[in-house]
Amino acid sequence: MSVPAHAVNEIIDRLAAARPQPGSNCQIKLTSGGYSINPLSFSDAITHPWYTTAAWSASTKQWQAKVLPGFVNGMDPTVSVMNASTKKMTAIPLSNLPFIPLVATVDRTAGGYPIPQFFAQLGASVDRSVQVDSQNQIRQGDNPLGWRRLISCDLYISIARIAVNGTIQINDSTGTSGSVVSYVPEFDLTALKKYGNRPRLMQVGNLKEKQAVTARQRIIGTLTGNAPTDFPEDELLVCTVYLLSPPGADSSTALDGTWQPYVSHNLFYNLNHASQNLATVKSPPGPITIYTGLAGGLGDAIANQDLATINDAAAALASGLVNVTQEGKFWTM
Amino acid sequence: MIPLPPKVSPGDPFTAKLWNQLRDCVASLRPKSGANTRITQNPGGFIVNFDPPALNWNHPFRILISGNSFSVNVGTVNQVEPTIGGIPISGTDSKGKPIVGGVPKLSVPSDFDSESRAWVALKIVIRPDGSITSAQIVTTSTWPQVSDPYTGWHPIAMFKKISGTATPYQQTYHNLGHQWMKPSSGLGRHFFWAS
Numbered sequence: 288m289s290v291p292a293h294a295v296n297e298i299i300d301r302l303a304a305a306r307p308q309p310g311s312n313c314q315i316k317l318t319s320g321g322y323s324i325n326p327l328s329f330s331d332a333i334t335h336p337w338y339t340t341a342a343w344s345a346s347t348k349q350w351q352a353k354v355l356p357g358f359v360n361g362m363d364p365t366v367s368v369m370n371a372s373t374k375k376m377t378a379i380p381l382s383n384l385p386f387i388p389l390v391a392t393v394d395r396t397a398g399g400y401p402i403p404q405f406f407a408q409l410g411a412s413v414d415r416s417v418q419v420d421s422q423n424q425i426r427q428g429d430n431p432l433g434w435r436r437l438i439s440c441d442l443y444i445s446i447a448r449i450a451v452n453g454t455i456q457i458n459d460s461t462g463t464s465g466s467v468v469s470y471v472p473e474f475d476l477t478a479l480k481k482y483g484n485r486p487r488l489m490q491v492g493n494l495k496e497k498q499a500v501t502a503r504q505r506i507i508g509t510l511t512g513n514a515p516t517d518f519p520e521d522e523l524l525v526c527t528v529y530l531l532s533p534p535g536a537d538s539s540t541a542l543d544g545t546w547q548p549y550v551s552h553n554l555f556y557n558l559n560h561a562s563q564n565l566a567t568v569k570s571p572p573g574p575i576t577i578y579t580g581l582a583g584g585l586g587d588a589i590a591n592q593d594l595a596t597i598n599d600a601a602a603a604l605a606s607g608l609v610n611v612t613q614e615g616k617f618w619t620m
Numbered sequence: 621m622i623p624l625p626p627k628v629s630p631g632d633p634f635t636a637k638l639w640n641q642l643r644d645c646v647a648s649l650r651p652k653s654g655a656n657t658r659i660t661q662n663p664g665g666f667i668v669n670f671d672p673p674a675l676n677w678n679h680p681f682r683i684l685i686s687g688n689s690f691s692v693n694v695g696t697v698n699q700v701e702p703t704i705g706g707i708p709i710s711g712t713d714s715k716g717k718p719i720v721g722g723v724p725k726l727s728v729p730s731d732f733d734s735e736s737r738a739w740v741a742l743k744i745v746i747r748p749d750g751s752i753t754s755a756q757i758v759t760t761s762t763w764p765q766v767s768d769p770y771t772g773w774h775p776i777a778m779f780k781k782i783s784g785t786a787t788p789y790q791q792t793y794h795n796l797g798h799q800w801m802k803p804s805s806g807l808g809r810h811f812f813w814a815s
Contacts, residue, residue, distance in 0.1 A: 290634045296627055298642065307651065321652045336791075358791050361739060361763055361775030380735055382780040382789065484764075557791045561809065619814050620774070620792060 300432045335555045339442065339526045341389065341548035350542055351386040352442065352528055354488065358557040359617070364444060364486035381488060387442075389528055393492035395437040397538070400493060402437060406531060406549075411437040414538045436532035436540055441494040442525045444554075447482035448562040449613040450475040450519035455509045456574055468585045469574035470505065470604050472611050478519030486560070494524050502605035503597065506577065507589055521562060521615040524553040562615025575607030681792040683740060683777045689725040690788075692740070692757055692776065697796040697812070702742055702755035709757060728786050729779050731761045736781035739763045742774040742796070744810075750800055772798065772810030 307315055307322050316323045336357035344351050356363045365378040368385050379385040395402050396414045410433050418428040453472045500515045508514045529549040532540050577600040578585040588596035625641035628634075680695030694701065694710045701708045704724035711723035729738035738761045745754045747770075757776060765773040774796065779786040794814035801809045 292628045292630045292632065295634065295638075299624055299627065307649075317648065318652065321648055323652055356780075356789055358775065358778065358789070361741075361778070361791060363737075363778070363789075380737075382735075382737065382778070383782075556793065556814070559812065561811070620794075620796075620812060 297432070335552075336557050337525050337552065337554040339528065339550045339552065341528050341530070341550060343544035343546070344386065344388075345544065347388065348543075349388045349390075350528075350530060350546070350548065351388050352440075353384065353386055354381060354442065354525070356381045356384075357525070357554065359444060359446065359486040359560050360484070360558075362485060364488040366488040378487070387488070387490070389440045389490065389530075391490040391492050392438045392440045392530075395439055396435075400439075403529075403551075406435075406437050406529065409531060410435040410534055411531060416538050430537070433534040434536060435534055436536045436538065438530045438542065438546075440490055440492065440528045440530075442488060442490050442528065443494050444523045444525060444558075444617075445487045445489045445520045446484065446560055446562070446615065447478040447487075447520050448615055449479055450477075450517040451608065451611055451613055452514065452517055453505065453509065454514075455506070466580070466584075467576055468578035468600070469576050470509070470607070471574045472572045472608065474572075474613075475517070475519060488525065489522075494522065501601070502608065503601040506585075506597070506600055506604060510586055510589055517613075521560065521617070523558070523617050526553055527551045556619045558617045559620045560615055560617045563611075563613045572611040575604055577601075577603045577607075677793075679793045680795045681742075681776050682790060683788055685728065685788060686725075688728050690728060690740075691723045691725045695792070695795050697742060697744060697755050697774075698752055698798050700752045700755050702757050704757050726757070726759055729759045729761065732779075732781050733761045733763070737761070737763070738779045738781075738786070739775055740777040740779070741765065742776055742792075742812075744772050744774075744798065746770050746772070746798075746800060752798070767810055769800065769802075769808050772800065772812070774798075774810075774812040 314325045334355060336355060338355040339352055341350055341352045363381040365380055366385055366387055367376045368379050368387060370377040393400055396411055398413050402411050415428040415430050418426055420426055451472050452475055453470050456469045456471050458467045500517050504515045530542060531547045533545045585600060625638055680693055682693040683690045692709045701710060704726055707719055707724040709724060711719055713719055732738045738759060740759055743756050743758055744752050746752055767773060775791045777791050778789045797813050797815035799811045801811060
């Protein structure tokens, strides 16, 4: 028999990559007829509020999640899913146990997102099939044999609340020697009126990308005409659903039933939530003085990147916003 | 793991022994399902599903259904034991003696809201100093309840009517702490937390 060595070695490498490996709570035993795979201990297994599973739907050709109902302030969230008959997105209570198509995903192996060590050990790594060399030339690269693609989706709770945005007000009437610069907070009730207090289960590729607006961003953004907007919702990660391709994938390998789902839970209990939501307060919040000094001084400080002045103004605003911030808190009940 | 065949080098003979080793190795890759395990075979591989049984956790405020009624495991709010119909949920008096009639029970709700939901709730009444004068467990089809400075509500469980059957979803798993936050204006808020 004559077979090239590289062909035989490739077969051996493929065999090595195809051997099952134990994941969490998993035990693998080799028998004469194959591998026997068992959980390490059922006594540790627990299904809890927000317990999430994912499965491939052969009918819709989609990966779908199912979330055991959890509750916020005694209410189960709604989740927006496509109504099969009306073909419109409809808010369904989580206690109706809807299947949730996982559509908001990020490709972690495309780069830009961390790959957990657990998946790195299973063969997921940053895609090297296309690379840019030192001459800025695109060249073909190679992924390790048995390379696996990793896609993820974050499921999270969202509760609408009042957003606090604002404008900068400059008062030059204090005399010839200077001016007073104030931040005038404004309440935006749009989301609260639209969604009410009912929690919603949402999905996004990576929830960590959303960050709260800082006092510094508020000042600089508002003065430069690029004002940031406060998120009109409080959010909490429920879980991250990971989908791992079979070994030997390439960067274009599409999701299908051969992929392996993993769920990393972040929530295990029901919750209470409270935000200020001072919608009943009829008088709007007063202006917050953030700078006193020469006219135009704050604008000049920003243009000149005078950090001391900017930081003083940001500290004054942060202190003043404590009394009007609407950001809420979740806690275990 | 089954041992892999040895790597070969250019010029090495492709022997019958190596071929048999490869065959054995490929044959060993066929998965077999163990206890509480389901394996789905696909052209590109196999998926292993575990079906662990639910943990039997006898926690505070756990609702225990028997027929068309249910009782509630002993739990406390600010160390006060709630009652059902005026009887402590443990079914014992303050001296620890069993009360005639046993552990009190509530009927599984028959009245549901527009989403087929009904709640088992803890209703407390407090004094101006925040101490609890009464703690009752009741059922209601209205949620959230309207609180006032001296009356607070906390969900214990929810029933969801699915295909004619009321399915319970436990909401509270721990004893509770409670504090009423007196506001500068308005009604204030009742805060409950796991204690």
